[in-house]
Amino acid sequence: MNSASSPMRRNAPVFDVEAVRREFPILGTSVHGKPLVFLDSGASAQKPRAVIEAISRVYETGYANIHRGVYQLSQVATEAYEGARAKVQRFIGAASPGEIVFTKGTTEAINLVASSYGARFLKAGDEVVLSVLEHHANIVPWQLLRERLGIVIRVVPVDAGGAFRMDEYERLLNARTKFVAVTQTSNALGTMPPVAEIIRMAHGVGAAVLIDGAQGIVHEAVDVKALDCDFYVFSGHKLYGPGGIGVLYGKERLLEAMPPYQGGGDMILSVSFEKTEFAPPPARFEAGTPPIADAIGLGAAIDFLNGLDRLAIAAHEAALLDAASARLGAIPGLKIYGTARPKAAIVSFTLDGVHPHDIGTILDHEGIAVRVGHHCAQPVMERFGIPGTVRASFGLYNTIDEVEALARGLEKVREIFG
Amino acid sequence: MSALRELYQEVILDHGKTPRNFGRLEQPTGCSHGHNPLCGDTVTIYLKIKDGVVDDITFEGRGCAISMASASMMTEILKGKTVAEVQQMFERFHGLVTTGEQACEGGFDIADLDKLVVLAGVREFPMRVKCATLAWHTLKAALEGKQKEVTVE
Structure with a gap:
């Protein structure tokens, strides 16, 4: 059945993330020889071709x-x-x-x-x-x-x-x-x-x-x-x-x-x-x-x-948040800040013994863009007694595979820092 | 060696994890506070100059592995150096981490220079050069008796 004309579409949100990704030219680029994994949309999002x-x-x-x-x-x-x-x-x-x-x-x-x-x-x-x-x-x-x-x-x-x-x-x-x-x-x-x-x-x-x-x-x-x-x-x-x-x-x-x-x-x-x-x-x-x-x-x-189904986008982002919270939360020494729900697809965390800046540099070499530091919200950092965090913020174009790439990048950080 | 491995060499990780000369110095002749507002790294340098020679130098602060290692290695290397030598080292270090050049009249033995060369990997990471130079800029201010906070950004 043609999904575009299917009545199912209206009931269960369908979101074709791969199709959406093709609308964002920058997502096809590489960084340090690795495919770009852009997890800093909270700072500024990438632009679709239409824009x-x-x-x-x-x-x-x-x-x-x-x-x-x-x-x-x-x-x-x-x-x-x-x-x-x-x-x-x-x-x-x-x-x-x-x-x-x-x-x-x-x-x-x-x-x-x-x-x-x-x-x-x-x-x-x-x-x-x-x-x-x-x-x-x-x-x-x-x-x-x-x-x-x-x-x-x-x-x-x-x-x-x-x-x-x-x-x-x-x-x-x-x-x-x-x-x-x-x-x-x-x-x-x-x-x-x-x-x-x-x-x-x-x-x-x-x-x-x-x-x-x-x-x-x-x-x-x-x-x-x-x-x-x-x-x-x-x-x-x-x-x-x-x-x-x-x-x-x-x-x-x-x-x-x-x-x-x-x-x-x-x-x-x-x-x-x-x-x-x-x-x-x-x-x-x-x-x-x-x-x-x-x-x-x-x-x-x-x-x-x-032109997209915003409820379907929200469901997609919620799935990214759940996957990231579970996958990153299982990494030893990793602490997530801001666990209260409801919550947007933003995961802010620290890793024991490694400064956020060092994590940011190593992730960058894996092609992964995250924000590190105080995120222009120093009172929040002060509230939790930390100088800064690593923040992965997801957009509608991110995928579960990219959550996995982030987790693997963090394992690489552990490899280097011991 | 990959650029990443060159940046995070064992010796840097070691200094970053267990910094030397960490702590406050009583009755310093010079003291200065440095801050990188971009990443929140802070460092305070305590300096005791006696007869034109660095009698003692310590630091306090918190930050990334690069900034802590750079401060730690700096304090290790500068003890016993004359003020003139410290100035030369500053220039030389700055050249090392920005352009990779070490061309400068050296008034210190080559073994000391070798210790600093491990930080040269930072020049491949323009966003991180300030992490390596924060302690040195702060030291310069302490030498010049400046009380004003140093910021690098």
Whole structure:
């Protein structure tokens, strides 16, 4: 029976990983004479041909600056850029394209919210709640705001398995809590806080919520309306899209009330030296010429994902996680950090007596790319009393054979280090 | 020998596992802290200079096998050297792990140089050169009496 027309396909997710791999040209390359085993998608994912070609196509046939020219090419580029915004809107279930602000990435999106929402809505003594799991990008912008405004930062701890402590969170929430900014998925451990419940409880005390979806959106479908988060941020490059483009989703009434983050062209209605009138969102937050081709490339990445069965991807990644946890967990002296479920396909570990950097170098010689170090999440490392870990982060294109390659690479590390 | 085996020679693994001259030195004449923010390696060098000669040198820190071995071997080699010789060794070591060249006026015996040559394998690993040089840059700061933290990245 032809599987494409089989009704079975709708019931039991089918995911042809080999077919997907063929869409990613880089996966056919070699490193140190070995086939590339790319296990660092958590840092930045590889790109499918559809994204690479979409970007080329913009520059070859459809590029001009947007929102300016009266000529046709500018109109074509503007429509493609705004079309990408609409794709993002539908992808995350936002109410209107006006709620989608293009940024350089997650980092800029969080800085924008801290700076602009902070200027309009926060004052000295107000409490902002973060968690130990946060990436530095969701810590430092709030510390900068603390310097400027005198806000107070509260931090939710994690338990020994790397799970977000809901009891401590509940204890921290109070009438002074004005903002909660937490990750959907820890980049260092893979553990996933219960964001829906976190948002509901924050709203209960009148606090606004930002969800850092840089890792989370890669592994599961997101619906910002169902979540009811006030802000949701993510990067294109981790979502199999280009670098240099990211997204800030914000509820329309909040974005409307927020002052500009940067000043420049394209974010104004009129400018004179006496008075400048700002454009409404999202233009208000997109000063200057944006990365036009990259935004369109992000739209292509979303099309690519929409063309696959996301539940089937999730099932495939869950199988990778289970295989990696079992296979690596059986290696003597190997300790996995972040065992709490639910968890994304990220396995962070140490190996007794061998520094993560040495492991990274030896694995690289086997063609295996992993991230080593603190993963821009030093508070997590401090929580577990370690300077760093080796992190294998899996994407939709990874295979069980690659889990085995990683395990064999680690046995090679043992061989060398004894 | 493969590049990997050349990097992780027995002597490096040995120094990495059981570093020599590890610990704090009381009343040092120079002390400096070094840090590689990229990988989190840290090293503190304690130095006692007497009449222009390295009377004692120890280190503390944590990091990968390369950084610990390099610090350990450095302390072993520099005891009894004059300050001028230490400066020369710094230049020579730096050349060794970056370009592989050892061309420098040597003011020390060749046996000492041989000990450092085992670290030359690191030059095949550009991302790891800083691991080998961290201790040496920190030593230089300690010699110059700098209190400022040294960072390599």
